Amino acid sequence: MKLVTGSHPAVVGIDFSGFSRHSKEEVEKTKAVLKKNVIDTYERGGITTVSWHFNNPASGGGFYWKDSVSVAAMSLIKNGGSHHQQYKEILKTIADFAHSVKAKDGKLAPMIFRPFHEFEGDWFWWGKKYTSREDFIEVWQFTVSYLRDTLGVHNFIYAFSPDSRFNSESEYLERYPGDDYVDLFGMDDYGDFGCDGKYNLEAGIKKLKIISDTAIQKKKLAAFTETGLESIPNATWWTETLLNSLKKEKIELCYVLVWRNDAKSPTHYYAPFPEQVSAPDFLKFYNDPYTLFEIDLKNIYKRKF
Numbered sequence: 001m002k003l004v005t006g007s008h009p010a011v012v013g014i015d016f017s018g019f020s021r022h023s024k025e026e027v028e029k030t031k032a033v034l035k036k037n038v039i040d041t042y043e044r045g046g047i048t049t050v051s052w053h054f055n056n057p058a059s060g061g062g063f064y065w066k067d068s069v070s071v072a073a074m075s076l077i078k079n080g081g082s083h084h085q086q087y088k089e090i091l092k093t094i095a096d097f098a099h100s101v102k103a104k105d106g107k108l109a110p111m112i113f114r115p116f117h118e119f120e121g122d123w124f125w126w127g128k129k130y131t132s133r134e135d136f137i138e139v140w141q142f143t144v145s146y147l148r149d150t151l152g153v154h155n156f157i158y159a160f161s162p163d164s165r166f167n168s169e170s171e172y173l174e175r176y177p178g179d180d181y182v183d184l185f186g187m188d189d190y191g192d193f194g195c196d197g198k199y200n201l202e203a204g205i206k207k208l209k210i211i212s213d214t215a216i217q218k219k220k221l222a223a224f225t226e227t228g229l230e231s232i233p234n235a236t237w238w239t240e241t242l243l244n245s246l247k248k249e250k251i252e253l254c255y256v257l258v259w260r261n262d263a264k265s266p267t268h269y270y271a272p273f274p275e276q277v278s279a280p281d282f283l284k285f286y287n288d289p290y291t292l293f294e295i296d297l298k299n300i301y302k303r304k305f
Helices: 024-044 084-100 133-150 201-218 237-246 279-287
Strands: 011-015 047-051 111-114 156-160 184-188 221-227 256-258
Touching (some): 011 024, 024 084, 084 133, 156 221, 184 201, 201 221, 201 237, 237 279
Parallel strands (some): 011 047, 047 111, 156 184, 184 221, 221 256
16 A cells, blocks of 8 residues: 555554464464564554454364364353363463553554454354354453453453444344443445445445444444455445445444455455556545545544543
8 A cells, every 4th residue: 555655554454363273483473573563553653453363272174164174162262161261371372462562652552453353254163153142242251351351451442343244233233242342343344345246335335324323322433344345356446436435424434444465366455556457546545535544643642632
């Protein structure tokens, strides 16, 4: 994005997927790379959001559900479950990282932590198909309480972000763990915004309006926590699809995040680069007064309330 616009994005995404089911050496290497990323972003005045593609602690199969391998582990990592102690050790690794991202000003860089995302789908092992509502809520509440109250992590903002399989506030909040355990309402939605050539912008805008209204009602934040169009074949996707949708219905969102650019794939990318077909339209998106990039953020960590 900086090559196209001259600015980093305001919000940079990282992932804690490398913090479990890897060798100690691999974990430490991952932590070092991410630590530099988080501190550099903070010192430039930007914001970090963290997703967690959490490798199944009770079976093989990684973070995706694989019928021949995976086990429904949310009931196993909750308090009293067979893998609860192991889960606490994993959370300690995350807490150690949170305590390590100290910048030159002596302060810990804040991060938006987005665990168990897209939980109402069936592609992750923590998905709705494999986890009861009660177990999901219990694990979420334990996760926040253990990190915040036991391990002393106070530089996380907790984001609740299902996929887009809801059509009402009640459906959106079906697995909501409570106001004390969530700071930000999000949604991941690729399907309504051009995935596989299919567009249903009316439905996507309706869902964004639901999370915006819910956040306003509960005095919390709202964000479009994941979206994008793989390979961005639509040359005007940024303004005509994304920006126009964000401007509808008086939606109040603090950020929108597109997915990654995979350095190992020629097609798996979601942000433009010079010479990419949507780069000119992305510049229009960048220059629109509605959008803010990192260069537009002015001392957001020094504001006094």
